[in-house]
Amino acid sequence: MHIPDGFISPSTYLPATVAAIPLLMIAFKKTKEAINDESFxxxxxxxAFSFVIMMFNIPIPGGTSGHAIGAAILAIMFGPWVAAFCISLTLFIQALVFGDGGLSVFAINSLAMGFVASxxxxxxxxxxxxxxxxxxxLFLSGWSGIVAASFVVAVALGIQPLLGVDSVGHPIYFPFGLNVTIPAVVGSHVLFFGVVEGFATMLVMKFIAKISNQRTNKEVVI
Amino acid sequence: MKAKTYLILYIGALIAISMCKSYEPLLAVLAVLLVMSGKSVLVIGRRSLILVALFSLFITLSYSVMLYLQNQPFWNYVLTVNLRSFDMVFLTLLFTARVNIYEAVAFSKDLSFLLVLSVSKIMTMQRAFGDYTDALKSRTLKKPTRNQIYDYLGSAIAGFLDKNIRESKENFEAMKSRGFHV
Structure with a gap:
């Protein structure tokens, strides 16, 4: 779902950056409050966990596979502000340290995959x-987070033909309008990537519950 | 100080490139970037191409085919969008190769520290992920069933989360014992 550099006009990513910066500052403050002195x-x-979860390839029924972003897992376990901040920081590291995703579109990616999904x-x-x-x-939590994020990305991409055209009227950023991006981006997330995220959320949360129960039972026995 | 200046220049250049609406100035920008990259030109160029190719070519080629079928000119679009995307990615990779990112974001002590800690942990996790995958491959003789794959994924991802949380406590104690308070 990452949007790369060069496809989004400055009239979209600059206001998105202005909107994302205060949200990230609030998220950072709330995260520090939520997790006290061990925060950093x-x-x-x-x-690092949200980075690593993106490396796991998760197969879904039908023979295909994809990767999750872990927004629902982090949001359910630690709250939406913590999840939004961690995913945004992962996206920032991917963009600036690993050159993946693009710094100009970091704010849109952060608003979609960090805030909206969480x-x-x-x-x-x-x-x-x-x-x-x-x-x-658990499945619906993961699925709905990623589908909601894909809607934001689809809108950001789909409005580009309205914001920049060349002298002959052809788009100069992302070329397809909302009539294409909504079904293509949201549709693929409803049917595929949302299912991957839903499965990942379900598997991980159930496993965490299982090991928590085992630990509690062990403590009772001891 | 120098790194912060470079960061401001980099952001300014990134915005300026994103505003280019035709391929001629983008070609000039590319020429400047290629000269600036010096001996790293091939490494950065190859990596930029890999990062741009998948999304960029798929989108621009499909749109170009549409324009071609309508007998409309498409070269301007193909060149402008792909060059803009390539220039921006190349600039970012050149910036990250030449400038100390941690020094560049040192205007915020919190951000700089968090970035150093997170990147070092990500690198450790990447290595652990590689070891984990290799270990699984070397111990798997038969093709696992879907349920076995789900069991593995659930335990592996939860295991990484557990490992991260435990290590964060150790890191915090280590930082505290060395007099680091934030």
């Missing part, structure tokens, strides 16, 4: 928790 070591660990996943989980089967709730 803990934050860097979660950032908050959507967190609130879907909060809304559905204890109302449906736990596996379904």
């Amino acid at each position: 070591a803990f934050l860097s660990s979660l950032t 908050f959507a996943a967190f609130y879907v989980h909060k809304l559905l928790n204890n109302r449906l089967n736990n596996s379904i709730v």
Whole structure:
């Protein structure tokens, strides 16, 4: 879902950067408050985790596979602000240290994959928790986070033909309008990448619950 | 101080390149970047090409085919968008190769420190991920079933999370014992 440099006009990414900076500052402040004095070591660990989760290839029924971003896992475990900050920091590191993703579009990627995905996943989980089967709730949290993020990316890409054209009227940034980006980007996330994220959220959260139960039982026995 | 100046220049150049609406100035920018990169030209050029190619070529080629089928000129679009994307990626890679990023973001003590810690942890995790994958391959004789793959993925990702959280506590204690308080 990363948007690379060069496809988004300055009239889109500059306002997005202005919007993202205060949000990131609030996220950083809230994260530090939430995790107290161990914050820096803990934050860097979660950032490394969100980087590493993107390296796992997760197969889904149908014969294909993809990678998750881990927004729902972090949001459910540590809250949406912590998740948004860690994913944004991962995207910043990918853009500036590893040259992947692009610094000019960092704000849009951060708003979509960091903030929108984390908050959507967190609130879907909060809304559905204890109302449906736990596996379904976890799957839907991961799926809805990534689908919501893909909608933001689709809009950011789809408005580009309206914002920049050359002398003969051809687009000079991303060429396809909303009529193409919404079904292509959101559709692929509804059917594929959302399923990958949902599966990853379900597998990891269930495993964490399993090892937590084992630890609790062991402590009781001891 | 020098790194911070370079960061400001880099951001300014990135915005200026993103504003270019035709391929002629982008070609001139590319020539300047190639000269500036010196001996690293091939390494940075190859990496930029890999990073740009997948998304850029897919999008611009599909749009160009559409324009071609409508008998409309498409070269200007193909060159402008691909060159802009390539120039911006090349500039970023050149910047990261020549400038100390941690020094460049040192205007914020918190950000600079967090960046150093996170990147070092990411590198450790990348190595651990490689070892983990190799270990699994060397111990797997038969093709695993889908359920076995899901069990492995759940345990591996949760294992990495557990490892990260445990290590963060150790790191914090180590930092505290060395008098580092943030």
